[in-house]
Structures are given as C-alpha cells and as structure tokens.
Amino acid sequence: MKKIFTLLLSLLLVASFSINANAQKKQKASIKEVTFVTSIDCASCAKKLEALLPYERGVKDLKISVETATVWFKYDETKTTKEKLAQAIIKEGFTAKEVVLEENKESEKK
Amino acid sequence: MKKIFIAILFTIFSLNAFAQSVPGAIYEVVNSKRVPLPFSQVFWIEKGTLVEADAEGRFSIDLQGAKEATLVATYIGYNKDTLNYTQGVEFIEFILSGDNTLTDAVVVGRQAGNYLSKMPPVKTEVITAAGICKLACCNLAESFENSASVTVGYSDAITGSKQIKLLGLSGIYTQMQDENRPVMRGLTSPFGLSYVPGQWLESIQIAKGPSSVLNGNEAITGQINMEYKKPTDEKPFFLNLFGSSHSQVEGNVISSLQLNPKWSTIILGHYSKKLDSHDNNKDGFRDEPLAQQINLANRWLYADPNGLQVKFGFQFVKDDREGGEMDYKKGSTDSWGSVIDNQLFNAYTKIGIPLDEEQTQSLALFLDYSDYISNSNYWIRNYTGAQQSLFANFMYQNMSSENHHYTVGLTAKRDTVRERVASVSSNTTITTINKAKFDRLESVVGVFGEYTYLNGEKLSLVTGLRAEYSSLYGFMIAPRLNFKYTFTEDLIMRLSGGRGMRTPSIIADNIGILSSNYKFNIKDNDWGVEDAWTVGGNLTGYLNIGAGENSYLSFDYFYTNFQNQVIVDQDLLQYNISIYNLDGQAYTHTYQLDFTVDPIERFNVTATLRYTDAKVTLEGRGLVERPMTSKYKAVLNLQYALPMNKWIFDFTAQLNGPMKLLSFMESPNGTEYSPAYPMLFAQVTKKFRNFDIYIGGENLTNYTQKNAIIKADDPFNKGFNASLVWGPLSGIKVYGGIRLTIWK
Numbered sequence: 001m002k003k004i005f006t007l008l009l010s011l012l013l014v015a016s017f018s019i020n021a022n023a024q025k026k027q028k029a030s031i032k033e034v035t036f037v038t039s040i041d042c043a044s045c046a047k048k049l050e051a052l053l054p055y056e057r058g059v060k061d062l063k064i065s066v067e068t069a070t071v072w073f074k075y076d077e078t079k080t081t082k083e084k085l086a087q088a089i090i091k092e093g094f095t096a097k098e099v100v101l102e103e104n105k106e107s108e109k110k
Numbered sequence: 111m112k113k114i115f116i117a118i119l120f121t122i123f124s125l126n127a128f129a130q131s132v133p134g135a136i137y138e139v140v141n142s143k144r145v146p147l148p149f150s151q152v153f154w155i156e157k158g159t160l161v162e163a164d165a166e167g168r169f170s171i172d173l174q175g176a177k178e179a180t181l182v183a184t185y186i187g188y189n190k191d192t193l194n195y196t197q198g199v200e201f202i203e204f205i206l207s208g209d210n211t212l213t214d215a216v217v218v219g220r221q222a223g224n225y226l227s228k229m230p231p232v233k234t235e236v237i238t239a240a241g242i243c244k245l246a247c248c249n250l251a252e253s254f255e256n257s258a259s260v261t262v263g264y265s266d267a268i269t270g271s272k273q274i275k276l277l278g279l280s281g282i283y284t285q286m287q288d289e290n291r292p293v294m295r296g297l298t299s300p301f302g303l304s305y306v307p308g309q310w311l312e313s314i315q316i317a318k319g320p321s322s323v324l325n326g327n328e329a330i331t332g333q334i335n336m337e338y339k340k341p342t343d344e345k346p347f348f349l350n351l352f353g354s355s356h357s358q359v360e361g362n363v364i365s366s367l368q369l370n371p372k373w374s375t376i377i378l379g380h381y382s383k384k385l386d387s388h389d390n391n392k393d394g395f396r397d398e399p400l401a402q403q404i405n406l407a408n409r410w411l412y413a414d415p416n417g418l419q420v421k422f423g424f425q426f427v428k429d430d431r432e433g434g435e436m437d438y439k440k441g442s443t444d445s446w447g448s449v450i451d452n453q454l455f456n457a458y459t460k461i462g463i464p465l466d467e468e469q470t471q472s473l474a475l476f477l478d479y480s481d482y483i484s485n486s487n488y489w490i491r492n493y494t495g496a497q498q499s500l501f502a503n504f505m506y507q508n509m510s511s512e513n514h515h516y517t518v519g520l521t522a523k524r525d526t527v528r529e530r531v532a533s534v535s536s537n538t539t540i541t542t543i544n545k546a547k548f549d550r551l552e553s554v555v556g557v558f559g560e561y562t563y564l565n566g567e568k569l570s571l572v573t574g575l576r577a578e579y580s581s582l583y584g585f586m587i588a589p590r591l592n593f594k595y596t597f598t599e600d601l602i603m604r605l606s607g608g609r610g611m612r613t614p615s616i617i618a619d620n621i622g623i624l625s626s627n628y629k630f631n632i633k634d635n636d637w638g639v640e641d642a643w644t645v646g647g648n649l650t651g652y653l654n655i656g657a658g659e660n661s662y663l664s665f666d667y668f669y670t671n672f673q674n675q676v677i678v679d680q681d682l683l684q685y686n687i688s689i690y691n692l693d694g695q696a697y698t699h700t701y702q703l704d705f706t707v708d709p710i711e712r713f714n715v716t717a718t719l720r721y722t723d724a725k726v727t728l729e730g731r732g733l734v735e736r737p738m739t740s741k742y743k744a745v746l747n748l749q750y751a752l753p754m755n756k757w758i759f760d761f762t763a764q765l766n767g768p769m770k771l772l773s774f775m776e777s778p779n780g781t782e783y784s785p786a787y788p789m790l791f792a793q794v795t796k797k798f799r800n801f802d803i804y805i806g807g808e809n810l811t812n813y814t815q816k817n818a819i820i821k822a823d824d825p826f827n828k829g830f831n832a833s834l835v836w837g838p839l840s841g842i843k844v845y846g847g848i849r850l851t852i853w854k
Contacts, residue, residue, distance in 0.1 A: 037192055044340070061753040069182060
C-alpha cells in the first residue's frame with residue numbers, strides 16, 4: 001500500500017512540474033485581460049455568470065469574485081472585444097464597468 | 111434577491127490634492143442615525159489592497175496619489191458598496207445596508223470541492239455542489255467518499271443500505287439536519303441517507319463535536335447539515351440522467367421558479383431503479399438488491415423585503431428493495447430473500463419574523479411532521495417499523511449588541527414508535543427466530559438558550575444549554591461549549607465540548623442484524639437514553655504556499671465517552687444477537703490530520719488521515735476494542751481542471767484500515783482483524799454551455815470482501831449471517847451521466 005502512495009505522490013509531482021512548464025510557455029500576443037466591476041451581489045448570481053460566460057466566444061479564462069463584485073476575463077482579442085464581454089454580463093441582468101488593474105495577477109492572488 | 115441600491119456619500123471638506131492616505135469611515139443607518147461598522151473592510155480593486163476599519167468603523171487607505179480609484183466596502187451580512195474615488199476627496203464615507211440574503215453560502219471563484227470554513231466557531235468541513243459532483247454519488251451516503259471524517263459502509267450484505275460513521279461511531283450519533291432542521295430521527299435513520307439524492311444538494315456541512323443546542327440535544331459526535339438547492343436559484347429546469355454498469359439508472363429533475371419578487375418554489379423529483387441483479391462473487395446471493403425509489407419534494411419560500419420569511423415544504427419517498435439469493439421470488443420462503451417496502455412523508459414549515467428594522471432581533475418558529483412506515487421480510491423474519499413524529503422549536507434571537515448575542519427558546523416533540531419482529535411462518539425447522547417488540551411513546555418539552563460572546567474575528571465563545579423533560583427518561587440537561595480563538599489570521603484554534611442524548615430505536619439503529627438467522631437475545635427490559643459527552647478541538651493553520659488561497663494544515667482530536675449506550679453483541683452467545691445496556695466504559699479517541707494545497711492553479715491536492723481508538727465494555731469480556739470499527743482511513747484526492755472548469759479530472763484514493771472482527775469471523779489474513787484495503791475512484795467531467803457530461807469509475811482496484819455472507823451455501827442454517835460487512839461488496843463499477851441546466 002505504501003508503494004502505491006509513494007508512486008501516486010511521485011506521479012503527482014511529475015505531473016505538476018510538466019503542467020507548470022506548459023503554463024509558462026509564451027502566450028499569444030492577442031490574449032488580453034480585462035476586469036469589470038459589476039452589480040453581482042449574491043453567490044447564485046455569480047454561479048449563473050460562472051456557468052454561462054465561459055461559453056462566450058473568445059473567452060479564455062474567467063474569475064468572478066462576489067466579495068469585490070468583479071469579473072476578470074482573459075480573452076482573445078481577435079475573437080471578441082471588451083465591449084462584447086461587457087454586453088455578455090449586461091445581458092444576464094447585471095451592470096459592468098471596466099476597471100484598470102495595475103498588477104492584475106498579483107492582486108488576484110492576494 | 112437583487113440589490114437595494116445604497117446612497118454613496120462623498121464628504122468634501124476641502125481640496126487638498128496631495129494627501130496620500132485618505133481617511134474614511136463605514137456606517138450603517140439605524141433609526142436615522144449613523145452607526146459605525148467595526149472591522150469592516152475596504153478593498154481597492156485596481157491595486158488589490160485591503161484595509162480594515164478599526165473598532166469605530168474608521169479606516170485610512172493609502173491611495174498613492176492615484177487620480178481615480180474604485181473602492182469596495184464590505185461587511186459580513188451587509189450588501190457591499192462600490193464607489194469611485196477621485197483625487198481631492200478628503201474623507202471617504204460608505205453607508206452599507208443589511209443584507210437580507212445571508213442564507214446564501216458565499217463561495218465563488220473556482221469552487222473548491224471540500225474546504226474548511228474560517229468563520230464559524232465550530233470547525234466546519236464543507237462539501238460543495240462541486241464536491242458532491244466529484245463522485246457519482248447517487249445519494250447522500252455516497253457523497254462522503256472523499257471525506258476521511260466520515261466513513262461509509264454497508265450495514266449488511268443484503269439490503270444495500272449504507273451507513274456512515276463519524277468519529278468512529280455509528281451515524282446514529284450524528285445529528286442530521288436539513289437547513290438546520292433535525293431530520294432522520296429514530297426509525298428513519300438507517301435508510302434516511304439514501305433518501306437524499308446527491309443532485310438535490312447545494313452543499314453539505316460537517317461539524318464534529320457536539321456544536322449547537324438550538325436544534326436538539328441529539329448531536330453526540332457531530333452535526334451534518336444539508337443545504338438543498340434553493341427556490342431562488344435562477345434555474346427553471348435542471349435534469350440529471352445517470353446509468354452504471356451495475357444496471358442502475360437514475361433521473362433527477364429540479365425546477366426553481368420565482369413567481370414574483372416574494373414567492374418562489376422549487377420542485378424536486380428523483381427516480382432510481384436497479385434493473386438487474388449480479389452475483390460477481392458467486393456466493394449465490396445478489397451483490398446489491400433490486401431496488402426502486404420514487405422521491406418527490408416541493409419547497410416554498412416567501413420572502414418579504416421587510417425580512418419576514420416563511421418556508422414550507424413536503425417530501426414523499428417510496429423505496430422498495432428485493433435482495434437475497436439470486437433465485438429468490440418475492441413472498442417465497444424456499445430460498446433466502448428479503449423484501450423491504452419503506453414509505454416516508456414529511457412536511458415542515460419555518461417562519462422567521464424580524465422584530466426591528468435592522469433585524470438584530472427576530473423570532474423563529476419551525477414545525478415538522480413526519481410519518482414513516484417500513485414493512486420488511488428477511489426470509490422468515492418479519493420486521494415492521496412505524497413512526498409518527500412531531501417536532502416544534504420556537505426561538506427568540508437577539509443580536510443587537512455587537513459583542514453579545516443570545517437566543518432563547520422552547521421546544522416540544524412527540525414520537526410514536528412501533529418496532530416489531532416476528533416469524534412469518536410457524537412450521538419451519540428453524541427455531542431461532544423469535545418475537546420481539548419495542549414500542550414507545552415519548553413526549554418531550556424543553557427550554558434552551560445559547561449565548562455568544564464575540565470579539566471581532568479574534569475570539570468567539572458560544573455556550574448553550576438545553577433542558578428537556580421526557581415522558582420516558584425524566585429530566586435531561588445538555589450543556590454545550592464552543593470556543594474559537596484566532597491567534598493570527600492564519601492560525602485558528604477551536605475547542606468544543608458537551609453532552610448529547612438520544613432515544614435508541616433498538617432494531618432500526620442496528621438494521622443490519624435482521625439480515626441473519628440469529629436469535630435475538632434481549633437481555634434488558636428498559637432501555638436508557640443513550641448519553642455521551644464529547645470534547646475535542648482543532649487547530650487549523652492556513653499556509654501561504656501553492657497557487658490558491660486555501661492551503662491549510664489542520665489537526666483534530668475528539669474524545670467521546672458514553673454514560674449509557676445500547677450494545678449489540680454477536681459474540682456473547684453463539685448464534686445469538688445479544689442486546690443490552692452498557693455496563694462499564696465505552697469511549698473513542700479520534701485523531702485527524704488534513705492537508706490541502708493547490709500546487710499550481712486549478713490543481714488541488716487534498717490528503718487526510720484519520721486514526722480512531724474505540725473501546726467498549728462487553729459482557730464477560732471487560733473493556734475491549736470496539737468490534738467492526740475501522741482503525742484508520744487515509745484519503746488522497748486530486749483534482750485538475752482546465753480554465754473555467756471546461757474539463758474536470760478527479761481522482762480519489764482511499765486506504766481503509768483494519769477492523770477488529772468478531773470471534774467467529776474469518777479474516778483473509780488469518781488474524782483477528784480484517785485486512786486494510788484500497789479503493790480508487792476516478793471521474794472526468796466535460797462542461798458545455800448548458801450541460802455537463804461525466805463518466806467515472808468506482809472501486810477501480812476491484813476489491814471486494816470475500817465471503818461477506820457467513821454460511822451463504824446453507825442459508826437456512828441457524829448460523830447464517832449477512833450482517834457483518836467490513837469491505838466493498840460489489841466490484842468495479844463504471845458510470846456515466848449528464849446534467850442539463852436551463853438558466854432563467
């Protein structure tokens with residue numbers, strides 16, 4: 001049994017490293033990020049957006065925070081625009097206003 | 111559900127453009143007066159900086175000379191407020207209003223499957239919808255497979271009913287709650303877990319230790335609270351279809367409808383059927399019974415903007431099972447078989463009335479009625495269980511002081527319970543099947559109170575007392591204490607202790623014993639209330655490692671000591687199930703270590719290890735290791751998701767520790783213990799805009815307990831016994847399903 005766990009653990013480490021390496025590959029130049037302050041104020045509103053927004057054209061990644069009422073997108077400029085993304089939020093009955101993040105990733109992690 | 115827009119006030123005293131740190135304050139308005147909100151928080155979105163207000167609700171934020179800034183003020187239980195700062199503003203003022211929708215658990219971002227909640231005074235392990243969906247989990251019992259706190263096992267090898275254990279003790283000592291309303295009391299406990307379809311649930315909260323007395327004194331090892339999907343969910347249609355290689359099919363339909371701003375309802379439907387029986391271990395018995403379940407529920411919510419809330423609902427379940435030998439025909443005694451026919455009806459209402467505008471004082475009332483009947487046959491033994499229960503709880507809650515909250519209340523309940531065992535046939539060669547009758551009528555009235563002292567997020571102390579008078583057991587007093595101390599934001603200690611008491615239901619609590627030909631040796635006439643004290647604690651350290659915010663290492667220790675317990679002993683007399691009151695000590699020590707980390711974004715690793723040391727005094731043998739209780743369990747769960755959860759990969763490995771076997775049982779490894787065995791689960795989910803597809807496998811190592819049925823080759827023998835299960839009964843299972851959601 002011990003063997004199985006050791007094996008799993010090492011597999012895991014290998015997997016995490018290789019995935020990490022992948023993630024660090026250069027991203028396409030057309031990939032941009034944008035953050036909107038919205039009027040979402042409940043967990044179920046966020047869930048709805050979480051379920052629907054990933055399937056908007058050009059959306060590559062998404063983070064929604066109820067705490068700060070923000071929606072963060074990573075998107076492909078060649079396929080969509082900030083305005084279209086804002087519209088996608090507005091269409092579900094929320095407001096959306098772009099905010100400029102100075103240090104996007106780091107602040108997200110905090 | 112949606113927002114009340116709040117006035118945002120900018121007070122400009124003078125134009126001083128060069129101030130770097132800008133002062134401000136956060137208030138709410140009470141009776142047209144401003145009341146500061148202490149320790150509320152302000153978040154500067156662009157920079158990601160967070161400042162906390164002091165005890166007077168005042169804060170100062172360094173805006174680094176920014177010309178513009180988007181600031182959000184938050185306070186738990188209040189609507190957050192966003193304002194746009196422009197340079198020159200000298201004092202920033204936020205006015206927040208109370209949030210009427212606190213009932214929603216606030217969990218967003220990429221939803222973790224299981225996590226520890228930081229807030230409550232009792233350590234609470236939360237299994238979210240995402241966690242429930244990690245496994246096929248057709249029902250509540252199965253949704254605990256990736257939690258080490260809870261152990262899931264079969265109660266016997268015939269009926270397919272699953273039981274849980276918390277802190278090394280049977281699930282009957284855990285108080286089950288449906289949105290804080292006690293459920294699965296008395297006779298409904300053995301099958302109750304299978305009457306909660308996993309797909310109906312939003313989340314499950316597991317709290318170890320005695321926790322709160324507000325909803326009864328029955329929690330001994332802990333409380334498990336289920337949050338159902340809500341009438342306010344904007345999902346008018348949800349459909350789930352599921353099928354497995356074990357000929358099991360299941361369908362769930364859920365519809366949440368908001369009729370107007372005040373009224374909403376949710377309709378939940380479930381149907382499952384086991385189409386065919388398998389006998390993979392070739393012992394002549396079905397590995398799992400043929401079964402069919404119809405489960406319907408309807409829940410209503412009336413929410414007035416002034417805070418008044420009325421909830422009510424109904425549930426109806428019909429469950430039929432047919433287990434035993436492969437050639438068994440219903441109604442026949444020519445082969446060993448079992449037929450179970452259970453019906454449950456439940457209706458409840460919950461009313462919450464705010465007494466002032468700020469809702470710091472409120473009245474809450476709940477009423478619950480349930481009617482349960484179980485008619486079953488186990489070869490020539492017949493079991494009838496019937497229960498009618500009424501439960502009422504009325505409480506007044508006062509949270510007007512910031513540091514001192516209290517709740518006082520009245521309670522009443524009445525249980526009419528009938529449990530009968532008899533032989534259906536008089537002219538059988540076997541004489542061991544005897545009659546037994548356990549009927550009771552119990553009326554209880556009581557008072558309870560709970561006082562909470564809060565010092566910001568630093569410290570909280572919850573003390574509670576419930577005093578009840580039972581027509582069967584006289585006065586019963588259950589004190590409880592829960593204490594939480596935050597050393598630093600990342601290191602939290604919790605202590606918990608108290609007494610729990612529950613009325614035993616002799617057969618239902620031990621439903622597995624019916625799956626044998628053993629004689630019932632009832633040694634006592636009076637059954638005391640089961641009575642135990644549990645104390646314990648937890649230390650959780652949140653770690654600043656990995657890519658996520660929720661890495662933690664947590665250690666638990668709990669000790670439960672029984673003053674009285676009903677003991678079911680199959681080792682006292684050969685071919686007898688002896689039942690008697692505990693005479694001596696019975697206790698368990700449970701230690702648990704949990705660790706979770708996201709090594710990289712969207713990849714979560716959770717590892718848990720539990721160790722249990724359980725002892726019980728058995729007649730003639732003194733204090734011995736409690737039989738059929740697993741010594742340890744280790745769980746490793748890995749989840750990897752692609753961005754936005756479009757693909758989710760889950761893998762769970764369990765190592766289930768050995769159990770002390772009974773003297774007449776044979777272990778494959780030749781010792782007095784069952785062997786430790788692994789279980790592997792894997793699942794892949796692919797999400798589309800309106801639907802998910804998932805496929806998975808359970809028990810991938812195909813491990814089963816050999817000879818789970820003693821004397822399976824001679825089922826009419828008095829030594830026939832299928833009630834002693836320590837491992838999985840059916841081998842590898844592959845399943846698949848879809849979930850379709852239509853949003854409003």
